[in-house]
Amino acid sequence: MERSGFSSKVGFIAAAAGSAVGLGNIWKFPFEVGESGGAAFVIVYLAFCLILCFPLMVAEIAIGRKAQRNPVGAFVALGYGKWSIVGKLGILSCVLILSFYNVVAGWCFGYFVEILLGNFSIGEQFPVFVKDIIKVGSYSILFMATTAYIVSRGISGGIEKAAKILMPVLFTIILVLAGYAMTLPGASKATQFYLFPDFSKITGEVVYNALGHAFFSLSLGMGAMITYGSYVGKKDNIISSAVAITLLDVGIAFMAGLMLFPMVISQGLDAHGGAGLVFMSLPGVFGNMGPVMGLVVGILFFLLLSFAALTSTVSILEIPVSYLVDEKEMKRPRAVWLVAAGIFVLGIPSLLSNGYSGFFTKFITYFGASDPTDFMTFISDVASNSFLPLNGFLIALFVAFVWKKENLFEEVSNGNKRFANTLIANFLGFSIKYLCPWILGIVFVLNVLDTFFGLTLFG
Numbered sequence: 001m002e003r004s005g006f007s008s009k010v011g012f013i014a015a016a017a018g019s020a021v022g023l024g025n026i027w028k029f030p031f032e033v034g035e036s037g038g039a040a041f042v043i044v045y046l047a048f049c050l051i052l053c054f055p056l057m058v059a060e061i062a063i064g065r066k067a068q069r070n071p072v073g074a075f076v077a078l079g080y081g082k083w084s085i086v087g088k089l090g091i092l093s094c095v096l097i098l099s100f101y102n103v104v105a106g107w108c109f110g111y112f113v114e115i116l117l118g119n120f121s122i123g124e125q126f127p128v129f130v131k132d133i134i135k136v137g138s139y140s141i142l143f144m145a146t147t148a149y150i151v152s153r154g155i156s157g158g159i160e161k162a163a164k165i166l167m168p169v170l171f172t173i174i175l176v177l178a179g180y181a182m183t184l185p186g187a188s189k190a191t192q193f194y195l196f197p198d199f200s201k202i203t204g205e206v207v208y209n210a211l212g213h214a215f216f217s218l219s220l221g222m223g224a225m226i227t228y229g230s231y232v233g234k235k236d237n238i239i240s241s242a243v244a245i246t247l248l249d250v251g252i253a254f255m256a257g258l259m260l261f262p263m264v265i266s267q268g269l270d271a272h273g274g275a276g277l278v279f280m281s282l283p284g285v286f287g288n289m290g291p292v293m294g295l296v297v298g299i300l301f302f303l304l305l306s307f308a309a310l311t312s313t314v315s316i317l318e319i320p321v322s323y324l325v326d327e328k329e330m331k332r333p334r335a336v337w338l339v340a341a342g343i344f345v346l347g348i349p350s351l352l353s354n355g356y357s358g359f360f361t362k363f364i365t366y367f368g369a370s371d372p373t374d375f376m377t378f379i380s381d382v383a384s385n386s387f388l389p390l391n392g393f394l395i396a397l398f399v400a401f402v403w404k405k406e407n408l409f410e411e412v413s414n415g416n417k418r419f420a421n422t423l424i425a426n427f428l429g430f431s432i433k434y435l436c437p438w439i440l441g442i443v444f445v446l447n448v449l450d451t452f453f454g455l456t457l458f459g
């Protein structure tokens with residue numbers, strides 16, 4: 001039976017780029033850049049995207065399309081049932097990631113509403129806002145319900161349709177805002193910090209962060225691309241799709257920096273603002289732009305953030321749903337609402353971990369650390385910073401040594417007849433075998449030692 005899927009290549013690219021472009025690009029990327037030395041981080045990040053992530057993205061999409069299955073069933077369908085553990089780890093990661101991602105997405109939507117009501121002091125109220133459990137809980141339920149509704153409508157009628165509307169809007173908003181930011185007085189100073197690297201800033205930690213971020217940002221390592229790949233038509237060109245998805249993701253992250261740094265620096269604020277850059281500093285920045293301009297820019301910004309998050313939450317939810325639909329023969333709507341409700345409940349500790357509950361706020365103290373880490377950061381450290389690179393490492397091992405380059409190339413050649421003799425093919429084959437497994441494996445180990453045990457080997 002022909003599997004239902006995306007109605008066109010553009011639809012697939014929109015949905016997959018929607019998955020990739022998310023809070024990672026607009027919220028996290030600029031603050032990682034700010035914390036890790038500006039342009040130096042950007043360069044390491046871009047290098048990882050090109051050298052490791054792009055080949056892995058092609059591999060994930062090809063596995064999905066060949067197998068026509070969810071990430072667990074895919075390995076079974078290819079004839080390597082034991083490797084389905086990789087898919088299971090992917091599903092576990094996505095459940096954990098969505099549980100806290102949805103909380104932050106709820107904040108974004110909440111900020112959109114607050115700014116719409118003219119409350120520019122919401123930035124100063126951030127610590128109080130995140131503790132208002134009824135409020136943030138409701139926003140987060142609303143966000144999960146919207147996500148579930150889209151996923152329940154299926155691939156072409158739900159996910160693809162939403163992405164085809166949301167992505168162009170998102171792109172337009174970011175272009176307008178980045179263009180506006182370039183006219184602000186601090187723009188050239190801000191751009192300098194962002195574009196001219198100080199290589200002395202590149203430490204081991206910058207490298208792990210850059211790799212972790214590249215992975216998260218391109219939605220790799222949890223089977224999102226295997227799942228979406230399983231809905232791609234056999235005649236579609238995987239390489240050009242993966243190029244488009246990577247460029248859109250990297251391009252939008254880059255523009256998010258061009259948009260944010262001038263806004264923040266033009267008002268004399270510090271660009272090294274950490275996680276608070278968006279939620280604490282920006283509303284005040286909007287407030288100072290004057291009542292009308294501030295309102296317009298502020299509303300557009302938080303709308304942008306909410307839309308970016310929505311196309312990502314949709315892709316994360318689709319992974320366990322596709323598993324239940326394929327493997328447990330569950331009806332889609334039932335699987336969707338069940339998983340969404342379960343993940344929301346699993347996210348409650350994250351919801352409480354920003355000051356409301358002392359237990360979850362000071363959840364765990366890593367070895368060698370002086371301060372405790374909150375639950376939400378802990379889950380993010382485990383799932384996005386550790387499981388994703390680990391899974392990426394395993395997927396690379398699988399493709400390089402079990403499934404083999406020949407099978408990968410054969411699948412990629414569907415829709416791209418001359419692929420096998422191209423330069424890209426040589427590069428992909430080399431990266432998947434000689435770069436991805438080793439670099440990912442090493443960085444995974446070093447990162448775990450660094451994050452959880454305080455052992456920085458290349459500090």
Ligand code: PHE
Nearest residue numbers: 020022023024025216217219
């Ligand atoms: N790529 C998304 C972001 O940048 C997050 C994500 C990770 C989505 C993994 C799907 C899978 O925000």
